[in-house]
Structure formats: structure tokens, C-alpha cells
Amino acid sequence: MRILVVEDNRSLLESIKSILSNEFEVDGAENGEDGLFLALQNIYDLIVLDVMLPEMDGFEVIQHIREADIRTPVLFLTAKDSLEDRVKGLDFGGDDYLVKPFQAPELQARIRALLRRSGSLTRSQTIRYKGIELFGKEKEVMIDETPVRLTFKQYEMLEYIIQNKGAILTKEQLYDRVWGFDSDTTIAIVEVFVHHLRKKMEPFGYHKDLQTVRGIGYMLKE
Incomplete structure (x- = not known):
């Protein structure tokens, strides 16, 4: 946060x-x-x-x-x-x-x-979406009770997406939230990280929930 x-x-x-x-x-x-x-x-x-x-x-x-x-x-x-x-x-x-x-x-x-x-912080610092659980204090992820390894920035992106489930997030919003306004990277990095997140979610079937909103950004929705 x-x-x-x-x-x-x-x-x-x-x-x-x-x-x-x-x-x-x-x-x-x-x-x-x-x-x-x-x-x-x-x-x-x-x-x-x-x-x-x-x-x-x-x-x-x-x-x-x-x-x-x-x-x-x-x-x-x-x-x-x-x-x-x-x-x-x-x-x-x-x-x-x-x-x-x-x-x-x-x-x-x-x-x-x-x-x-x-709503940014729960008492347990645990965020859930269906079978996905994020443990804020440890920065650990469980999907359907299986541990899934994410990098710190992958974790931050997934956390922000779940916190805003059902809402359209622009690429600019994701970039600013995870990398910051003064980052040396380009906004294209957002697409790369979304791709990697989907690959991590795919074995459990949740990759389809992370939808692309063409020309705008992404939305987590069943």
C-alpha cells in the first residue's frame, strides 16, 4: 500500500x-x-x-x-x-x-x-477473490489452497486488481499504482505483468476472470 x-x-x-x-x-x-x-x-x-x-x-x-x-x-x-x-x-x-x-x-x-x-486494509490483512487469498503481512498467495509464488510487483498488481474487482482499471492506473509516476519503465510493462499473472492463474481457471477491456485496460469479473 x-x-x-x-x-x-x-x-x-x-x-x-x-x-x-x-x-x-x-x-x-x-x-x-x-x-x-x-x-x-x-x-x-x-x-x-x-x-x-x-x-x-x-x-x-x-x-x-x-x-x-x-x-x-x-x-x-x-x-x-x-x-x-x-x-x-x-x-x-x-x-x-x-x-x-x-x-x-x-x-x-x-x-x-x-x-x-x-477497505484498503482488513483486520487480518487478507484479501479474497473466490479461491484466491492474498496475505498482506506475509505477501503470500494461495489459490484453491495451493501456494503460488509471485514477485513483489506481481503481488501488488494482483492485490490492487482484487481490491477493485468489478471495476475497469486503466493501464495508467495500474502503472501508477505499482511502478509509480517517476518509474524508468514504460507503460508497456503493464501488459507483460498481466500476461504473467494470467499464466499463474491459468492452472486454476481464474485467468478468464481477468478480462481485457479493449483500448482501456483490465477488469476482474466472473
């Missing part, structure tokens, strides 16, 4: 990235404009967003994010403990609010709670 942290205090930004990096992929930005650019160009499971930012404050950032119809959960960070700011943040589409200074365990707990609420 991938998290964006937008915080203008560089030492705090690096501290948060360090805290979260054991569980998640973490990108960082030090101002609102850069944070908004990353949020619009990449696919994140959660955004940690400071309110007081240079260039563009957190409220402006979330306005643009929601106007782009991006529903990613947003956890606001602020040094202000006023009711007005908390209400304003939630009204703009924020999902939770954490007041500075905070302790690492509280930050981690808030993030896990938001991820569970959005």
Missing part, C-alpha cells in the same frame, strides 16, 4: 516517512503544490496532509483533490487545536484530524483505522 505525506517541516516529514516505511510505500512533499501534483498523478491508499503549507494550504489541496473525484482518505495534521479548524477540515472532505505534537503509535493507529474503513 502507498501513502503520500505532505508536510513542510522537513525533519517531521522524514520522521513520519521513517515511521511508516516499515508497513507502507511512502512518498513525500514539502509544499501544497507539489503535494497536489503527486496526489493527482499517482494512486494512493491514504494521504497525510498538513494544514499550514507554503504555496497552497491543506484545505486548498483537498478541495482540488475532491474536485478531481479522488476519494482517497485524508488525515489532516495541524498545530491548531481549534474546533473551527477541525470542522473546516472535515467539511472540505477530510476523514480524520491529528493535532501536533503526536506520538508515533497514535499516527499509526489513525492510519490503520482509516485504511480499514476505506
Whole structure:
């Protein structure tokens, strides 16, 4: 799973990235404009967003994010403990609010709670589709109770596809989610990885469920 942290205090930004990096992929930005650019160009499971930012404050950032119809959960960070700011943040589409200074365990707990609420993280960190089971903590895959070896990126792609079963995912979405906006590879790598995933699923008959939507991308549907 991938998290964006937008915080203008560089030492705090690096501290948060360090805290979260054991569980998640973490990108960082030090101002609102850069944070908004990353949020619009990449696919994140959660955004940690400071309110007081240079260039563009957190409220402006979330306005643009929601106007782009991006529903990613947003956890606001602020040094202000006023009711007005908390209400304003939630009204703009924020999902939770954490007041500075905070302790690492509280930050981690808030993030896990938001991820569970959005469906990105289950309590067991296990994702299922029919006979396919993905165990998030171990990054292991079982298909019809048989262990199947996947590379890390193959696992990430399958996880994202299952989380969005029934929805059409564009090649751009898959590319941004698995490789990231600044990757050196080309978008053609998506077709290669889908091919390999189908080969791994074929002995169990699930390869037919990973359908190609011509000219757009892919969809997992029976």
C-alpha cells in the first residue's frame, strides 16, 4: 500500500516517512503544490496532509483533490487545536484530524483505522477473490489452497486488481499504482505483468476472470 505525506517541516516529514516505511510505500512533499501534483498523478491508499503549507494550504489541496473525484482518505495534521479548524477540515472532505505534537503509535493507529474503513486494509490483512487469498503481512498467495509464488510487483498488481474487482482499471492506473509516476519503465510493462499473472492463474481457471477491456485496460469479473 502507498501513502503520500505532505508536510513542510522537513525533519517531521522524514520522521513520519521513517515511521511508516516499515508497513507502507511512502512518498513525500514539502509544499501544497507539489503535494497536489503527486496526489493527482499517482494512486494512493491514504494521504497525510498538513494544514499550514507554503504555496497552497491543506484545505486548498483537498478541495482540488475532491474536485478531481479522488476519494482517497485524508488525515489532516495541524498545530491548531481549534474546533473551527477541525470542522473546516472535515467539511472540505477530510476523514480524520491529528493535532501536533503526536506520538508515533497514535499516527499509526489513525492510519490503520482509516485504511480499514476505506477497505484498503482488513483486520487480518487478507484479501479474497473466490479461491484466491492474498496475505498482506506475509505477501503470500494461495489459490484453491495451493501456494503460488509471485514477485513483489506481481503481488501488488494482483492485490490492487482484487481490491477493485468489478471495476475497469486503466493501464495508467495500474502503472501508477505499482511502478509509480517517476518509474524508468514504460507503460508497456503493464501488459507483460498481466500476461504473467494470467499464466499463474491459468492452472486454476481464474485467468478468464481477468478480462481485457479493449483500448482501456483490465477488469476482474466472473
